[in-house]
Amino acid sequence: MKAAVRKIGHVAVLDLVGKITIGEGDVVLREKVLEMLGAGEKNVLLNLEKVSYMDSAGIGELVACYKRSKEKGGSVKLLKPSGKVLDLLQLTKLEEVFDTYNDEKEALVSF
Amino acid sequence: MAPATSVKLSMASEIRLVDLVHEASQKMAEIAGLEEDAALNVALAVREAVINAITHGNQKDPERTVDLTLTANGSGIVVTIRDQGEGFDPAGTRDPRSAENLLRSSGRGLLLIRAFVDEVKFRKRRGRGMEVTLVKRNPPTSAAVAESIHPAGRNQGGAR
Numbered sequence: 001m002k003a004a005v006r007k008i009g010h011v012a013v014l015d016l017v018g019k020i021t022i023g024e025g026d027v028v029l030r031e032k033v034l035e036m037l038g039a040g041e042k043n044v045l046l047n048l049e050k051v052s053y054m055d056s057a058g059i060g061e062l063v064a065c066y067k068r069s070k071e072k073g074g075s076v077k078l079l080k081p082s083g084k085v086l087d088l089l090q091l092t093k094l095e096e097v098f099d100t101y102n103d104e105k106e107a108l109v110s111f
Numbered sequence: 112m113a114p115a116t117s118v119k120l121s122m123a124s125e126i127r128l129v130d131l132v133h134e135a136s137q138k139m140a141e142i143a144g145l146e147e148d149a150a151l152n153v154a155l156a157v158r159e160a161v162i163n164a165i166t167h168g169n170q171k172d173p174e175r176t177v178d179l180t181l182t183a184n185g186s187g188i189v190v191t192i193r194d195q196g197e198g199f200d201p202a203g204t205r206d207p208r209s210a211e212n213l214l215r216s217s218g219r220g221l222l223l224i225r226a227f228v229d230e231v232k233f234r235k236r237r238g239r240g241m242e243v244t245l246v247k248r249n250p251p252t253s254a255a256v257a258e259s260i261h262p263a264g265r266n267q268g269g270a271r
Contacts, residue, residue: 021129021130021158022126022129022162023126023127023129024130053151053155055155055158055159055162055223056159056162056217056218056219056220056222056223057162057217060215060216060217061216063215063216064216066214067214067216084148084151084155091222091223091226092207092208092219092222093208093213094213096213097213097214
């Protein structure tokens with residue numbers, strides 16, 4: 001999986017491309033978000049538009065990122081989950097945990 | 112109806128091999144006649160069962176193998192996954208969707224498996240590990256639906 005950070009105002013957007021799965025995507029996600037939180041970012045928006053699917057390890061890492069940001073007084077929100085990723089968020093009931101947006105501008109002003 | 116065909120895989124308990132099994136499962140599901148999304152669901156279910164077999168069953172011991180049989184037949188796909196661990200009681204696992212477990216970072220594998228295939232069977236093989244069987248059936252064809260509504264051979268008032 002590829003991951004790139006964009007800073008827009010007081011929000012750090014992490015654009016993810018690929019799949020968030022065990023031993024690869026989950027590791028990339030963990031390292032990037034830890035790096036962002038370590039750099040003092042409080043408002044993290046994960047752009048899932050180009051994520052094709054996740055497995056249970058990837059879903060677990062999303063939850064871990066959410067908890068880590070909360071511990072640091074920040075927040076992690078989701079942008080444009082679709083297809084299988086959206087199915088998985090609904091199935092696991094994590095759509096009730098994460099603030100989720102389909103419009104980037106709307107997501108940015110929500111922080 | 113495509114003739115039955117099968118593949119057997121015996122893999123070391125290494126997470127880096129999971130993608131290989133995912134690809135093989137997806138391809139076999141397509142050979143079985145499942146559509147793209149259903150084939151991905153099969154692959155995701157097999158992926159989770161193999162991750163469980165490697166991590167919980169074989170405790171990531173690379174000397175222990177995970178053995179799979181993937182069979183595409185006329186009605187769908189059947190996948191059997193065997194590990195060499197102690198086995199577990201699937202009824203004893205936590206519900207990852209309950210409020211107290213929602214923020215746990217693990218424990219969702221069985222939920223995904225059950226959601227993505229039609230049938231899941233667990234069998235503890237005494238002293239030989241766990242066996243998990245996953246079944247995904249092809250959706251009925253329009254001809255089969257028509258047959259169920261108007262079975263051939265039933266007298267519907269036509270000429271004999």
